[in-house]
Amino acid sequence: MKHTLSVTVDNHPGVLARVATLFRRRGYNIESLCVGRTEEPSISRMTIVVDGDENVLEQVTKQLHKLVEVCKIMDITSEESVDRELALFKVKAEPQVRAEIMQIVDIFRAHIVDIGRKTLIIEVTGDEGKINAMEDSLRPFGIIEMVRTGKVAMVRGPKT
Amino acid sequence: MRLKGTDIFIKYLKEEGVEVIFGYPGGSALPIYDALYDSDIRHVLVRHEQGAAHAADAYARATGKVGVCLATSGPGATNLVTGIANAYMDSVPMVAFTGQVAVPLIGKDAFQEIDITGITLPITKHNYLVKDTRDLARVIKEAFYIARTNRPGPVLVDLPRDVMTAEIEFSEEDVRMSLRGYRVLKNANAGQVLMAAKAIEEAKRPLIYAGGGVVSSGAAAELKELAEKMEIPVTTTLMGMGSFPATSHLYLGMLGMHGTRYANYAVSECDLLIAIGARFDDRVTGNLASFAPRARVIHIDIDAAEIGKNVQSHIPIVGDVKQVLREIIRRLKARPGRTEWHELIDSWKEDFPLTYSESPDDGQIMPQYVIEKIYEITEGNAIITTEVGQHQMWTAQYYKFVQPRTFITSGGLGTMGFGLPAAIGAQIGCPDKKVINIAGDGSIQMNIQEMCTAVEQKLPIVICILNNQYLGMVRQWQQLFYEGRYSYTDISLQPDFVRLAEAYGAVGMRVTKKSEVEPALRRALQETERPVMIDFRVAREANVFPMVPPGESLQNMLGGDSSQ
Ligand SMILES: Cc1cc2nc3c(=O)[nH]c(=O)nc-3n(C[C@H](O)[C@H](O)[C@H](O)COP(=O)(O)OP(=O)(O)OC[C@H]3O[C@@H](n4cnc5c(N)ncnc54)[C@H](O)[C@@H]3O)c2cc1C
Ligand SMILES: Cc1ncc(C[n+]2csc(CCOP(=O)(O)OP(=O)(O)O)c2C)c(N)n1
Numbered sequence: 106m107k108h109t110l111s112v113t114v115d116n117h118p119g120v121l122a123r124v125a126t127l128f129r130r131r132g133y134n135i136e137s138l139c140v141g142r143t144e145e146p147s148i149s150r151m152t153i154v155v156d157g158d159e160n161v162l163e164q165v166t167k168q169l170h171k172l173v174e175v176c177k178i179m180d181i182t183s184e185e186s187v188d189r190e191l192a193l194f195k196v197k198a199e200p201q202v203r204a205e206i207m208q209i210v211d212i213f214r215a216h217i218v219d220i221g222r223k224t225l226i227i228e229v230t231g232d233e234g235k236i237n238a239m240e241d242s243l244r245p246f247g248i249i250e251m252v253r254t255g256k257v258a259m260v261r262g263p264k265t
Numbered sequence: 266m267r268l269k270g271t272d273i274f275i276k277y278l279k280e281e282g283v284e285v286i287f288g289y290p291g292g293s294a295l296p297i298y299d300a301l302y303d304s305d306i307r308h309v310l311v312r313h314e315q316g317a318a319h320a321a322d323a324y325a326r327a328t329g330k331v332g333v334c335l336a337t338s339g340p341g342a343t344n345l346v347t348g349i350a351n352a353y354m355d356s357v358p359m360v361a362f363t364g365q366v367a368v369p370l371i372g373k374d375a376f377q378e379i380d381i382t383g384i385t386l387p388i389t390k391h392n393y394l395v396k397d398t399r400d401l402a403r404v405i406k407e408a409f410y411i412a413r414t415n416r417p418g419p420v421l422v423d424l425p426r427d428v429m430t431a432e433i434e435f436s437e438e439d440v441r442m443s444l445r446g447y448r449v450l451k452n453a454n455a456g457q458v459l460m461a462a463k464a465i466e467e468a469k470r471p472l473i474y475a476g477g478g479v480v481s482s483g484a485a486a487e488l489k490e491l492a493e494k495m496e497i498p499v500t501t502t503l504m505g506m507g508s509f510p511a512t513s514h515l516y517l518g519m520l521g522m523h524g525t526r527y528a529n530y531a532v533s534e535c536d537l538l539i540a541i542g543a544r545f546d547d548r549v550t551g552n553l554a555s556f557a558p559r560a561r562v563i564h565i566d567i568d569a570a571e572i573g574k575n576v577q578s579h580i581p582i583v584g585d586v587k588q589v590l591r592e593i594i595r596r597l598k599a600r601p602g603r604t605e606w607h608e609l610i611d612s613w614k615e616d617f618p619l620t621y622s623e624s625p626d627d628g629q630i631m632p633q634y635v636i637e638k639i640y641e642i643t644e645g646n647a648i649i650t651t652e653v654g655q656h657q658m659w660t661a662q663y664y665k666f667v668q669p670r671t672f673i674t675s676g677g678l679g680t681m682g683f684g685l686p687a688a689i690g691a692q693i694g695c696p697d698k699k700v701i702n703i704a705g706d707g708s709i710q711m712n713i714q715e716m717c718t719a720v721e722q723k724l725p726i727v728i729c730i731l732n733n734q735y736l737g738m739v740r741q742w743q744q745l746f747y748e749g750r751y752s753y754t755d756i757s758l759q760p761d762f763v764r765l766a767e768a769y770g771a772v773g774m775r776v777t778k779k780s781e782v783e784p785a786l787r788r789a790l791q792e793t794e795r796p797v798m799i800d801f802r803v804a805r806e807a808n809v810f811p812m813v814p815p816g817e818s819l820q821n822m823l824g825g826d827s828s829q
């Protein structure tokens with residue numbers, strides 16, 4: 106099963122390498138990993154999506170805790186949380202299909218951020234399911250390129 | 266106060282109580298070496314950086330202090346790697362300092378530039394690249410603190426040349442550790458402790474499985490009190506040897522692959538397994554599915570990640586062994602009669618004692634005999650280091666360790682070449698102790714250059730080579746599991762160890778007959794200023810028994826029974 110870990114770490118160079126090395130060395134699978142600054146500049150937050158059963162997750166968490174620069178780990182999988190991902194799609198868009206694509210963009214509340222002669226770039230944010238659905242809908246037109254940021258997440262309510 | 270990086274370095278090493286550094290100089294380390302030149306910190310010049318790391322490691326194991334080693338950038342740093350990995354696998358507190366090219370050159374593939382912090386990421390507890398002289402004092406403080414607290418381990422600090430030569434305005438008050446994410450464990454959960462005490466009182470067939478954590482926690486006295494008060498038999502891992510006196514009637518010897526039959530049977534039959542500072546290594550458990558099948562498990566470890574890693578425990582306790590054992594002992598009341606359990610164990614001890622058969626060749630030396638003699642003569646008061654192989658296992662089986670920190674061996678990494686530099690580190694840490702390296706003829710050649718260090722430092726260490734002219738441990742596996750196809754394990758082409766010792770300025774002896782073993786050892790142990798190397802020519806194809814074949818369960822042992 107997939108778990109989302111929200112991990113705060115010291116904002117030092119090399120922290121990402123430490124986390125990545127730990128996952129690689131112990132054979133854990135990272136589905137996605139996002140890092141960025143937090144409201145406190147000396148701390149970064151990593152949102153890590155890991156695939157594995159309860160035992161794997163327990164080991165991942167405990168091993169992560171041992172990294173000197175890891176401050177706090179929360180498994181927010183079962184928390185009420187807001188999670189978002191951003192994706193960019195470059196799709197084939199000959200004039201005759203553009204209207205249809207724009208309709209899809211509207212339905213998903215996505216945006217067209219670049220128009221080329223034969224292509225469009227579409228930006229969409231949402232949870233994983235929405236982005237997967239968007240991908241499915243665009244595939245028939247021909248996806249030339251796709252990038253996804255991976256998930257960031259935040260627990261609802263006062264809890265941090 | 267204006268201070269240079271090197272001044273801060275020396276000052277903060279002293280602050281940490283560092284008395285000795287094992288090291289080897291080079292270009293990037295020149296400023297550091299210049300500072301060492303007139304510092305009163307003792308520097309031991311090894312002959313290969315691997316030797317420095319192992320010596321620092323063994324110094325730490327023998328004394329309980331943090332060991333320190335130092336190397337230059339590039340090849341000096343990479344030569345430390347095996348030694349750092351060794352300390353990591355055995356959870357030894359050590360700080361390794363490496364020289365590095367100047368900060369502006371980092372990332373430019375400069376001469377002797379190596380990304381040593383990258384290389385050692387998975388084999389250090391933590392590491393640092395110091396890019397600013399203003400961080401140096403804090404980093405040194407943190408490095409020592411991290412190395413020795415919680416589960417100990419090696420920390421590497423990479424020191425660029427210009428960071429060491431720069432001069433800064435320095436004030437001690439500004440030096441503060443900043444370890445937001447690193448907390449030292451205080452007290453264990455009282456509820457868990459209570460449950461453990463209750464389980465111990467109720468158990469009919471309890472067994473203590475003690476590991477290296479008892480040694481590093483300094484909890485031998487508490488372990489003894491618990492075992493004796495409750496009459497609980499004790500088995501130890503290779504790393505736990507010495508944490509419980511091998512002379513006690515409660516002691517069952519080592520468990521696991523080359524453990525005693527009675528220790529392994531006890532594991533299989535016990536109803537409560539009390540794991541204390543031990544990590545359920547695969548050499549210990551054999552087949553996990555059939556490990557301790559009847560037991561509830563209490564697992565005491567300071568590292569939460571060890572709990573449930575290999576074996577699920579019923580009563581996990583995260584905490585320091587010493588503190589936890591004290592709490593448990595305080596709560597124990599009843600002392601239940603467990604005669605049945607002890608009688609069962611005694612019957613195994615009688616039926617399956619640890620023995621070996623004499624060589625059919627009259628007067629030929631059996632390797633186990635040499636170890637028995639070493640024990641007899643030293644009365645268990647020496648510090649024993651080993652290399653890796655059969656001789657190491659025989660040492661674990663036939664030498665009776667009675668005090669913690671007297672058995673120094675490479676358990677987790679199994680590093681051939683550890684024993685000689687380890688003997689140097691141990692002897693320097695404990696000048697009043699007798700230090701003996703029990704070696705194999707293969708392993709000793711892996712760091713033989715350290716003979717020179719031992720001679721230079723006037724260390725009366727005794728190196729006992731159990732010379733079977735084989736990479737014996739590997740040969741044994743080939744004999745048992747590869748139809749006797751001895752693929753590249755015959756090392757009968759070897760130097761004359763007596764002349765080799767003499768060439769280094771040490772004493773060399775050769776012993777070929779059983780009757781000469783004891784006199785030779787006695788003579789060697791009288792030496793006070795020079796190392797002695799004894800080449801014991803032993804039976805070539807002796808095997809280490811009993812043995813749990815790889816992947817088998819502990820009940821299915823080869824050898825060590827009446828059929829042998
Ligand atoms: C050729 C060869 C054969 C071997 N055969 C065997 C064998 O037959 N039997 C055997 O036992 N070993 C054997 N070993 C050694 C084996 O590989 C492991 O190194 C050893 O079993 C590990 O010992 P340990 O469990 O005591 O753990 P260690 O590696 O000593 O780890 C110590 C544990 O204690 C914890 N700890 C540390 N400090 C504290 C504290 N203050 N409080 C609480 N917990 C603490 C740590 O977190 C860790 O989990 C062999 C090795 C070699 C090279
Ligand atoms: C650095 C290293 N290389 C290889 C091995 C694999 N190995 C384990 S034991 C052994 C043989 C050791 O031979 P020797 O030192 O003569 O000891 P013996 O087993 O004969 O007592 C080997 C090659 C190892 N443990 N370490």
Ligand SMILES: [Mg+2]
Binds near residue numbers: 737
């Ligand atoms: Mg040999």
